[in-house]
Amino acid sequence: MKRVAFLYNHDAPHQVAHLAGTMSALASDPGVEVTALVARPAAEAVARRLSGPSEARIQWQHIEMHPVAARFAPLLDRLFPFSRLMTLRANMDLFARYDAIVSSERTCLRIKHQLGARSPQMIYVPHGSGDRNVAHHPALRDFDLHLVSGQKLVDVGLEFGIIRPDNWRITGYSKFDGVDLDARPKLFANDNPVILYNPHFDPHLSSVYAQGEDVLDLFARRPDFNLIFAPHVMYGRKRWHFSLEFKTLNRRWDVPERLESLPNILIDLGSQKSIDMTYTRAADVYLGDVSSQVYEFLARPRATIFLKSHDVAWRDHPDYQFWHNGPVIDHVRDLEPLLDRWQAVAADYRATQQRLFAYTVDMTAEPASVRGARAIADYVGAL
Known part of the structure; x- marks a missing residue:
């Protein structure tokens, strides 16, 4: 059985919806053991809610930084992602146990750089599909597999050497899954624009x-x-x-x-x-x-x-x-x-x-989370 971890190590939970649906879908695969590695309670709460019935099939593990580093975190987090980096540093032996780690942000690449040959395969799911240069940051080329929302990110990735011809899959935008895109929440007492x-x-x-x-x-x-x-x-x-x-x-x-x-x-x-x-x-x-x-x-x-x-x-x-x-x-x-x-x-x-x-965004009748889960299962199954 292959072991795949989904890493939730950001300061805020805004990236969770880009991973949780795929994590939930992958948890239904009998050939994959799925773990959620969560650094903060807010992210865990959102991930559990979005996992739905699959929550019980996922192993949930809290990851922490060293207590000494935690003392300085409130101050240093104001300047740079100190907590994220220190949490990664404190859990390298844990990360080495997995065949693959799925993340929506690039600080996780510290895992690959520090573990070297012991590193799991690093899988990237962008937290959004914008056009700014964060979509083709040079560091992204160190991911082993890219799951992208549509052809735009493929073209950009190839142009800037971020992806190779064989290490990407178009899987759609999983944050849309389970959301009624035609619904119009009413937030004001009037009907003004x-x-x-x-x-x-x-x-x-x-x-x-x-x-x-x-x-x-x-x-x-x-x-x-x-x-x-x-x-x-x-x-x-x-x-x-x-x-x-x-x-x-x-x-x-x-x-x-x-x-x-x-x-x-x-x-x-x-x-x-x-x-x-x-x-x-x-x-x-x-x-x-x-x-x-x-x-x-x-x-x-x-x-x-x-x-x-x-x-x-x-x-x-x-x-x-x-x-x-x-x-x-x-x-x-x-x-x-x-x-x-x-x-x-x-x-x-x-x-x-x-x-x-x-x-x-490549929209199909098949949910993006299912497409993403299949792409991960196929990838780790071939390792």
């Missing part, structure tokens, strides 16, 4: 630092629209954000009291609803910058608007392909005219949205 403002946390690329408060102020003046302010879950977890790529530091701002209790503004800096597609399904309009969640929104084509707050020649830039799904504006003052014609905006970009979504 709902706008989701979903900025990223990157201190250089995100619009939230320079223009986020202006966005909220606009909707405070426009009660005929509803606003969901739900930035990337990592934005609310740190006071300061630093970008290694752009050498940029920026401070999270506090939402002013005047905006906290308005009936047409919902503020969520990191609840379960911010990661389970409640907001991407509830909104009529997506307002964002560089988050891959736009493709979760576009599972049902609707109006998208992008707020650019950094200098970039984006039109022919491969990292900004998703900005072709809607108008791109430089200032919040340009937003209001688009809101007043949001239905026309949706119609203008529908054909482009359908084309780019199909290129990004």
Whole structure:
């Protein structure tokens, strides 16, 4: 019997849904023993819930860092992923017991680098299907197998040497499994149009630092629209954000009291609803910058608007392909005219949205989790 572990070692549980369905489906294979390695209770709770009836067939194991490292974690986690790295370091002998480890983020590659010949096969499932350069980070070439959502990530991976012709499978987007993509959660007491403002946390690329408060102020003046302010879950977890790529530091701002209790503004800096597609399904309009969640929104084509707050020649830039799904504006003052014609905006970009979504996510009648589980079973079975 092959032993496969799914590694949940992130600070927040937003990546869990990209793995849990596949883990659940693989647990039904009699030739595979499946273990969930979880570092934090929040991630374990989400993984157990998404595993459904398969929960009992999965071995659940908590992984911890050394107690000395844990003393420094609250401080050092503000600067870099200290807890993630120290948890990996403390559990190398455990990791060596498995034939394969499945992860949705690349810090796990420390396992391969440290264990060398003792390392399990490392399998990568991206936590999103965006267009930024995180999709072709050079470190990703060290994964042994890539399970990707669609042809776009294959083409990008081959172009940048991240994948080889024989170490990838297109398996769809497992986060969609079990989610009614046509449902429209009702979050406000009225039927006014709902706008989701979903900025990223990157201190250089995100619009939230320079223009986020202006966005909220606009909707405070426009009660005929509803606003969901739900930035990337990592934005609310740190006071300061630093970008290694752009050498940029920026401070999270506090939402002013005047905006906290308005009936047409919902503020969520990191609840379960911010990661389970409640907001991407509830909104009529997506307002964002560089988050891959736009493709979760576009599972049902609707109006998208992008707020650019950094200098970039984006039109022919491969990292900004998703900005072709809607108008791109430089200032919040340009937003209001688009809101007043949001239905026309949706119609203008529908054909482009359908084309780019199909290129990004391969949707079939077979659930993505089942496709992913079969790909892993076939891979480890051949080891």
